[in-house]
Amino acid sequence: MTWEGRRDGHLTVGGIPVERLAARVGSTPFFAYDRDLVTRRVAAVRAALPDGVQLSYAVKANPMPALLQHVSGLVDGFDVASAGELRHALDTSTPAERISFAGPGKTVEELSQAIAAGVTVELESETELARVRAISAATGIRARVAFRVNPDFTVRGSGMRLGGGPQQFGIDAERVPEVLAGLGDDVDFQGFHVFAGSQNLRADSICEAQDRTVDLILELAAVSPPVRYLNLGGGFGIPYSRRDHPLDLDPIGDNLARLMRERITPHLPEARVVIELGRYLVGEAGVYITRVVDRKESRGTTFVVVDGGLHHQLAASGNFGQVIRRNYPMAVANRLGEPLDAPVNVVGCLCTPLDLLGDRVELPRIEIGDLIVLFQAGAYGLTASPTAFLSHPAPVEVLV
Ligand SMILES: Cc1ncc(COP(=O)(O)O)c(C=O)c1O
Numbered sequence: 001m002t003w004e005g006r007r008d009g010h011l012t013v014g015g016i017p018v019e020r021l022a023a024r025v026g027s028t029p030f031f032a033y034d035r036d037l038v039t040r041r042v043a044a045v046r047a048a049l050p051d052g053v054q055l056s057y058a059v060k061a062n063p064m065p066a067l068l069q070h071v072s073g074l075v076d077g078f079d080v081a082s083a084g085e086l087r088h089a090l091d092t093s094t095p096a097e098r099i100s101f102a103g104p105g106k107t108v109e110e111l112s113q114a115i116a117a118g119v120t121v122e123l124e125s126e127t128e129l130a131r132v133r134a135i136s137a138a139t140g141i142r143a144r145v146a147f148r149v150n151p152d153f154t155v156r157g158s159g160m161r162l163g164g165g166p167q168q169f170g171i172d173a174e175r176v177p178e179v180l181a182g183l184g185d186d187v188d189f190q191g192f193h194v195f196a197g198s199q200n201l202r203a204d205s206i207c208e209a210q211d212r213t214v215d216l217i218l219e220l221a222a223v224s225p226p227v228r229y230l231n232l233g234g235g236f237g238i239p240y241s242r243r244d245h246p247l248d249l250d251p252i253g254d255n256l257a258r259l260m261r262e263r264i265t266p267h268l269p270e271a272r273v274v275i276e277l278g279r280y281l282v283g284e285a286g287v288y289i290t291r292v293v294d295r296k297e298s299r300g301t302t303f304v305v306v307d308g309g310l311h312h313q314l315a316a317s318g319n320f321g322q323v324i325r326r327n328y329p330m331a332v333a334n335r336l337g338e339p340l341d342a343p344v345n346v347v348g349c350l351c352t353p354l355d356l357l358g359d360r361v362e363l364p365r366i367e368i369g370d371l372i373v374l375f376q377a378g379a380y381g382l383t384a385s386p387t388a389f390l391s392h393p394a395p396v397e398v399l400v
Helices: 018-025 035-048 065-072 083-090 108-117 126-139 173-181 203-221 249-267 279-285
Strands: 010-013 030-033 053-058 077-080 099-101 120-123 144-150 158-161 188-193 197-200 229-234 272-277 286-298 301-306 330-332 344-347 356-361 371-374 396-399
Touching: 010 018, 018 030, 018 286, 018 371, 018 396, 035 053, 035 065, 035 249, 035 279, 065 083, 065 279, 065 396, 077 083, 083 099, 083 108, 099 108, 108 120, 108 126, 120 126, 126 173, 144 173, 144 203, 173 203, 188 203, 197 203, 203 229, 203 249, 249 272, 272 279, 279 286, 330 356
Parallel strands: 030 396, 053 077, 053 272, 077 099, 099 120, 120 144, 144 188, 188 229, 229 272, 301 344
Antiparallel strands: 030 286, 158 197, 286 301, 286 371, 330 371, 344 356
């Protein structure tokens, strides 16, 4: 894994050696996010995207408030998926009209907050539309809405599928014309959102999904009010093991440029076109750092026991929707470049066999007190983990 920070055999985050950072934080385990890596990643995406395509950050990937403040200065908007995320997004300088609120099961209270805030409610069902209309009527605030459409296609190569076939997400594409026909002036129709899958490392299938999304939206736009917002989703993945190849952004940028030129701008000249990314922007900028508290042999296997575990970084244990468990990349922060020792099992401190962070992993000889760093921890880390499980204290998060 190509973590860039290293100095004299020591791993660094934001230029600070990890041991020094651990002393600064005052406790382990903790998450550290590298501000500069996020800045550079956003710049790389922007360089690949054609003019006129905006970038939205999906807050669910990492909602740490300091990180959101930083990202707010780099992207054009936010996608939120709860009233809590909405509150944090509104605390930044991102204007409400650049915030979209997607996600099934929005309650009347959440919808009321979103409408009062003036963000775009991405409708996931006809019930939601009825609720939004009732709230608009009761409050006199004309809600900004977009339709999240469940497409009639699936995306190949997505680690998680969120569109195509029966779904709890979005309104089925074939239902949309009828729902549009019943739409009144009481809501402010913005446009459409299609988000069909996540964690995809194949540029060709992302391009294919974008082509098909544009086909679908142009069909729907023929029977809708003018489209002022078109969210093409994202799903850009990051590598989690040596077998994964990093996503190539160039073909995606080229394809989007062609779609803009030939299809979107001529047919939907008023549309604000958005790509929505979470994991790709922050996932590789974060590490989870945990200290070795024990080293024991058991019938020929060496177990290295750390003070962290799946309660903070569930995905690294292979229990966050993975079909096949693979070790997340890891290193011993204070022993970079030392020769590799016999394989060990790195386990967390939870009293469950699920808490396996490294299965027969080859690392330098590890001693009690060493700091183990798990990479690719910037997205779907802490807030995607069962922190209450076994009642250990919550870890600190720092933006460096
Ligand atoms: C509507 C929506 N937007 C954005 C995302 C973020 O996906 P990723 O972090 O893979 O970019 C998701 C993921 O589930 C989603 O459902």
